[in-house]
Amino acid sequence: MRIALLSDIHGNYDALSTVLDLIKDYDYLVVMGDLVDYGPEPEKVVDTIKSLNAIVVRGNHDHAVAFNVDCGCGEKTHDISVFTRERITIPRLDENQVKYLGSLPLEETISLNGYSLKIVHGSPSNPLYGYVYPWNIRSSLCSTNLRLAASMDEKECELTWSVLFLGHTHYQFSLRMGKTLIVNPGSVGQPRDGDQRASFTIVELNGNEQKIIHYKAKYNVDSTLRKLSELIQDKYYYDKLARILINGKIA
DSSP states (O other): OOEEOOOOTTTTTHHHHHHHHHHOSSSSSEEEEEESSSSSSSSHHHHHTTTTTOOEEEOOHHHHHHOOOOOOTTTTTTTHHHHHHHIIIIIOOOOOHHHHHHHSSEEEEEEEEEEEEEEEBTTTTTTTTOOOOOOGHHHOOOOOOOOOEEEESSOEESSSSSEEEOOSSEEEEEEETTTEEEEEEEEEEEESSSSEEEEEEEEEETTTTEEEEEEEEEOOHHHHHHHHHHHHOOOHHHHHHHHHHHHHHHO
């Protein structure tokens, strides 16, 4: 069973189309949310994902657009989130596209080929806003939350799924916690790990064999920047977005 993982596309159709050209061979496509904001073509991203028969969960930016609420995102990017949502995302999406974002589930728990899969944008206990990094894995996942089976010692816990797929941090990683494989494919459209290339991951689950392959794909960043420059006249916001796309990180 071959699963393609995408997350955090953020309106960057140039990056998405490049990635999709590279991952035609898969059994399942899983998208961990944040289809919109920051990028210049949210409508193309939404329509493309809708057409792919993918398993998709809602991200915090999808939620903000669908329900007219704050994104709850990090302080360093909050201003460009609000700016692009108001000036690009909302004006370019039609009613059906907004309804689609609001209809996405906050989480999915499914069984495939004997594997139990948990799929969220953020974290199991906080699907929209929880940040899970390799260095905070236990503090972010180990609690007495309903979704965890905690031992008597709260410093230890055991996740209840075979595999946990998540996104939100724009940080690509895979690791094992107990019997659970945890995978974040990074960001397709807004990489922030110091590498400007689009991130995605292929996971192969065959019986007891599990293979994780992380990819970075070079896409036409200049094209995305040109589209943003045509939509954004405010130099502060354009420059801030451009630095992230060019450097692959938040300055």
